[in-house]
Amino acid sequence: MKEMSFSQAIEDALTQAMMEDQRVVIFGEDVHALRMNLYTRFGEKRVRPAPISESAFLGAAVGAAMAGLRPFVELIIIDFLAVAADAIVNHAAKVQAFSGGRWKVPMVIRAGCGGGYGDGGQHGQSLWGWIAHIPGLKVVVPSTPADAGGLLLSAIADDSPVFFLEPKLLTDDLLEILGSGGRTTVTYDIPIQGQKGMVPERWEPIPLGQAVVRREGSDVTIAGAGVAIHRAWEAADVLSGEGISASIIDLRSIAPLDRDTVVKDVKRTGCLLVVDDDYRDFGLTGELAAAVLESGLPARYARVAVEGTIPFDPVRERAALPNVDRICEAVRGLMK
Numbered sequence: 001m002k003e004m005s006f007s008q009a010i011e012d013a014l015t016q017a018m019m020e021d022q023r024v025v026i027f028g029e030d031v032h033a034l035r036m037n038l039y040t041r042f043g044e045k046r047v048r049p050a051p052i053s054e055s056a057f058l059g060a061a062v063g064a065a066m067a068g069l070r071p072f073v074e075l076i077i078i079d080f081l082a083v084a085a086d087a088i089v090n091h092a093a094k095v096q097a098f099s100g101g102r103w104k105v106p107m108v109i110r111a112g113c114g115g116g117y118g119d120g121g122q123h124g125q126s127l128w129g130w131i132a133h134i135p136g137l138k139v140v141v142p143s144t145p146a147d148a149g150g151l152l153l154s155a156i157a158d159d160s161p162v163f164f165l166e167p168k169l170l171t172d173d174l175l176e177i178l179g180s181g182g183r184t185t186v187t188y189d190i191p192i193q194g195q196k197g198m199v200p201e202r203w204e205p206i207p208l209g210q211a212v213v214r215r216e217g218s219d220v221t222i223a224g225a226g227v228a229i230h231r232a233w234e235a236a237d238v239l240s241g242e243g244i245s246a247s248i249i250d251l252r253s254i255a256p257l258d259r260d261t262v263v264k265d266v267k268r269t270g271c272l273l274v275v276d277d278d279y280r281d282f283g284l285t286g287e288l289a290a291a292v293l294e295s296g297l298p299a300r301y302a303r304v305a306v307e308g309t310i311p312f313d314p315v316r317e318r319a320a321l322p323n324v325d326r327i328c329e330a331v332r333g334l335m336k
Contacts, residue, residue: 001198004145006166007173010110011037013149013203014072017156018042021070024156027057028074034173035074054084058109062092065107070156075111077174078127078165092161093136104159108152112174113141113165114227114277115321116190120312126226129276129283131163132255138162139254140208141225143170145197147252150206157205167226167277170194191230209256213265217247220331221265223288224275225251228322232275235327244335254284259291266292271300271334275322280305302330 004012015038018024026047032039039047050057054075061071075081081088092105115124128139138160142148148166155162168174169190214229215236222232229250236246247265251258266272272292274285285303292299304322311317 001200003196004149004199005196006142006145006148006171006194009145009149009197009199010152010166010171011035012199013152014038014156015041016203017072017153018046021156023068023070024072025064025069026072026074027061027064029057029076031074054080055087058084059087059091061107061109062087062095062105065092065105065161066095066103071107072156073107073109075109077123077168078111078113078163079123079125081109081111081127081131088137088161089134093134095136096160097136105161106159108155108162108164110164110166112168112171114167114169115310115317116169116227117175118312118314118317120317121310124310124317126165126276126278126306128163128165128225128254129278129287132257132284133282136160137255138208139165140252141165141167141254142252143167143194143226143229143250146199147206147250149199149203151208151252153203154205154208158208162208165226167194169227170230191227191234193233194227194230206252209253209258211249211251211253211258211261213247213261214250215246215248217245217269219245219269220271220273220334221247221249221262221269222273222275222327222331223249223251223262224277224322225254225284226277228275228277231322231324232327235324235331238324238328239331242332244331246331257284257287257291259288262288263292263295263297266299267295267297270298272302273327273330273334274301274303274305275327276303276305277322278306280307300334302334304330
């Protein structure tokens with residue numbers, strides 16, 4: 001085992017994937033700088049800088065994937081998907097179904113997600129509920145460096161389009177880029193843990209759609225992904241001092257979604273809190289509530305999520321995003 005940051009783990013796993021499979025290529029803006037080590041090692045034919053046109057290079061990646069390559073596309077932040085939604089929503093997601101499985105689009109779209117660093121509602125969104133709503137698309141959201149590398153290998157090997165969403169507050173290189181430009185007044189509400197962690201000497205794939213119980217408790221089940229897991233852990237420590245024992249489930253994957261692990265844990269605790277850095281309405285929080293109801297469990301339920309447009313103001317932004325205080329308040333409400 002060795003220690004790596006989130007960014008180092010992703011680059012290391014990507015290097016291994018490119019060494020093992022010549023079909024893996026990188027597309028995107030400024031990738032010769034963002035992936036300088038890989039550009040130097042594998043050359044411009046496999047690390048291909050693109051013009052600043054998301055619709056152009058995502059569209060090109062769809063065609064490349066259909067032609068037999070496995071593109072890894074650097075979208076930088078997930079909000080930019082809105083610029084190029086047609087290539088993904090109307091083409092990449094549907095090709096396999098329309099062709100009866102004869103055509104596939106094996107590509108990974110890597111993007112930073114989430115707020116907490118002062119960029120507001122046009123750059124601080126998560127959007128995984130929107131993406132997962134489209135049949136044919138897969139979405140993974142790692143919360144640790146070890147999961148980031150293992151999930152990335154599975155995403156690259158998958159024959160479907162997979163969104164690999166990195167929480168920005170966990171990813172050091174994204175924060176370095178997004179926090180530059182003289183923004184000396186901005187402070188980051190970074191989780192205590194998450195940016196660094198132990199990883200294996202050699203990466204092994206972690207199956208998509210397989211949640212993990214990070215912490216076992218008896219009174220309430222807290223489910224989420226990405227930064228939410230670290231907020232939930234801090235909240236669980238606070239609640240433990242009040243005699244409340246919380247179980248924490250890291251979904252790791254939004255689509256496919258491991259409903260069974262959540263339902264199994266809720267069957268034991270009788271209580272579910274979903275913590276989601278995405279929008280509350282029509283998203284992950286409601287989907288997990290439906291899973292529990294459809295299983296026949298008479299569980300108590302609450303959710304902590306983003307309820308409207310994310311503000312620029314740092315104080316209001318932190319209040320709008322899931323935080324330790326909001327999680328603790330929701331759990332106390334369930335216990336009543």
